[in-house]
Amino acid sequence: AGANCFLFSQHASSAAFGNPSMPDTSAAFSLGTYSASSFLVKELNEYGIAFTTRILKNSYFGGGYRYKGYALYNTSKASLSFSRFFGKAFSAGIRVEHFSIRQGEGYGQQQFWNVRAGTTVRLSPQLYASTYLGVPLKRSETESKTPFHFGVMYRFSDVFACMIESEMSGSIPTLRTSLRYQPARRIEF
Numbered sequence: 800a801g802a803n804c805f806l807f808s809q810h811a812s813s814a815a816f817g818n819p820s821m822p823d824t825s826a827a828f829s830l831g832t833y834s835a836s837s838f839l840v841k842e843l844n845e846y847g848i849a850f851t852t853r854i855l856k857n858s859y860f861g862g863g864y865r866y867k868g869y870a871l872y873n874t875s876k877a878s879l880s881f882s883r884f885f886g887k888a889f890s891a892g893i894r895v896e897h898f899s900i901r902q903g904e905g906y907g908q909q910q911f912w913n914v915r916a917g918t919t920v921r922l923s924p925q926l927y928a929s930t931y932l933g934v935p936l937k938r939s940e941t942e943s944k945t946p947f948h949f950g951v952m953y954r955f956s957d958v959f960a961c962m963i964e965s966e967m968s969g970s971i972p973t974l975r976t977s978l979r980y981q982p983a984r985r986i987e988f
Contacts, residue, residue, distance in 0.1 A: 818917025818931035818948070819861075819880040819892030827853040842869040851880075858883045859892075871903035888921045912936040927952045958982055 830850045837843035849863030859882040866875045875898075882892030894915045901908040917931030930949045950964030960979040965972060 818919070818929055819894035819915055820882050820890040820917045820919040820929070820931070843867070857885075873901050875899050889918070891918045892916070925954045927954075
């Protein structure tokens with residue numbers, strides 16, 4: 800959502816860089832929406848909206864909402880975040896999330912609260928490192944992981960960036976690589 804890959808994102812293809820910290824190069828205000836259809840099945844459709852706005856000279860406030868599913872089974876996540884940058888090379892942020900799973904036919908719903916804290920460091924004009932830690936406030940069978948993400952991004956041109964990131968959530972670590980394409984300042988894929 801927004802002008803660059805570090806902006807608050809509800810559904811981030813990049814976990815480490817989807818953290819609540821934002822660098823000082825972020826736009827003063829961003830609003831974004833998305834829609835996704837898994838396997839072209841309408842029951843798996845996902846929708847979201849997110850925003851960020853600069854408050855004060857060196858701080859951001861953001862929020863978002865994501866919904867996936869249909870009447871008999873759906874999940875939603877609402878969140879609020881605060882980020883502050885300290886100079887041009889370091890930023891830190893915190894996000895509070897409310898996650899809900901609703902099941903029809905009398906099964907009820909489950910609700911969870913999480914807190915996520917993250918940092919982003921600019922190592923050079925093209926190289927960034929980012930990390931975050933999530934802490935569930937209420938552990939359960941469904942949402943009991945405490946994820947830790949770390950990633951490195953190298954922006955080798957104005958429109959392309961390469962990212963490598965690792966997630967440690969539970970006992971199985973994962974490694975992801977991706978190529979980000981930003982054809983214009985306000986558009987990103």
